[in-house]
Amino acid sequence: DVKVTQSSRYLVKRTGEKVFLECVQDMDHENMFWYRQDPGLGLRLIYFSYDVKMKEKGDIPEGYSVSREKKERFSLILESASTNQTSMYLCASSLAGRAGELFFGEGSRLTVL
Amino acid sequence: ILNVEQSPQSLHVQEGDSTNFTCSFPSSNFYALHWYRWETAKSPEALFVMTLNGDEKKKGRISATLNTKEGYSYLYIKGSQPEDSATYLCAFTANDYKLSFGAGTTVTVRA
Numbered sequence: 001d002v003k004v005t006q007s008s009r010y011l012v013k014r015t016g017e018k019v020f021l022e023c024v025q026d027m028d029h030e031n032m033f034w035y036r037q038d039p040g041l042g043l044r045l046i047y048f049s050y051d052v053k054m055k056e057k058g059d060i061p062e063g064y065s066v067s068r069e070k071k072e073r074f075s076l077i078l079e080s081a082s083t084n085q086t087s088m089y090l091c092a093s094s095l096a097g098r099a100g101e102l103f104f105g106e107g108s109r110l111t112v113l
Numbered sequence: 114i115l116n117v118e119q120s121p122q123s124l125h126v127q128e129g130d131s132t133n134f135t136c137s138f139p140s141s142n143f144y145a146l147h148w149y150r151w152e153t154a155k156s157p158e159a160l161f162v163m164t165l166n167g168d169e170k171k172k173g174r175i176s177a178t179l180n181t182k183e184g185y186s187y188l189y190i191k192g193s194q195p196e197d198s199a200t201y202l203c204a205f206t207a208n209d210y211k212l213s214f215g216a217g218t219t220v221t222v223r224a
Contacts, residue, residue, distance in 0.1 A: 004156075031210060042119075042202065042216035043157075050210050058211060090156070098206050099145040101159035 003027075006091050006105035013112050019078040021108050023091030029103070030096035032074035034058075034066065036087040037107075043090065049074055050096070081112045117205045119215035126193045127223050133189040134218040136203030140184035147204040147212065148177055148188055157202060160188075193222045 007022035023032065031050050035043040035058075045058030047066040055066050063085060067075045074093075078085055089108045094100035118137045126132045138146065145164045151157040161170040166181040174191045190197050200217040 033212065035214070040122075040216060043204075043214040045211055045213060048210055056210065059213065098208075098210055099162055099164055101147065101162050102149070102157070102204075102212065104156035104158075106156050 004091055004093055004103050004105040006089075006108045008108050009106065011108060011110045013081050013110065015082060015112060017078075017081050017112075019081050019110065019112075021076040021078075021089055021091075021110070023074045023076070023093075023105055024072050025074075025091075025093040025103070026072065027093060027103065028071070029093035029100075030071070031094040031100065032068065033092045033094075033102065034064075034074065034076045035090045035092065036060070037090060038087055046076065046089075078110075081110075083112050086110060086112045117203060117213050117215040119201075119203055119218050121218060122216065123219040123221070125221045125223060126190075128193060128195060130193055131189065131191045132193060132220065133187050134201065134220075136186045136188070136205075136215055138184050138186075138203070138205040139207070140182060142207040143181045143184075143205075144208055145206040146179055146181075146186050147206075148186070149202040149204065150199045151202060151217070152199045160201075188218075190220070193220075195222050195224055198222045 004025045033048040034046040049068040091105040092102040148160040149157040163179040168179045200219045204214045
């Protein structure tokens, strides 16, 4: 059974903390993505990566960074968490190319106090 | 930011009735159009990936059509069942790796 695993389902952090959200996929996918989901706004792309050590900004990269040191792992980093980063974060992966379907993790709900 | 719009935002349908809803996207630089179903407490799951103008895809009672020249896709649910209740997301890829999503149409099927 193919899987995208996100390290934490629920996190509560304080403003200013550094936050790491980890995502691991076991499908040998080249592409990996981080989205955030907010009510009424759908899924918004934060960053994506189409190869190890490659990263590209999505539509809302401000306040975030990413790391892809290994093919199976894509980390989202909040250098200094702020309350407006309270959200549901979804990781996804897909095969190489631009038309592969995405496989999603279960999501990480982050609350920043 | 690519403008992907879905309408309506939500709809209610009686069990056994059919329904459809729309996704509109930029018609220039089209590469692919995706549909996903997102059930409560689960992860989004792919329904269709469509790349050709005029493409029609079907999975059970759910089907989708694609018009890339005018920039829209329809998703149809025939004979709705309670298990069809979910948020349906469409997503658009242009000539890059970005996949931009619409806000979704939430379907509630009344028994």
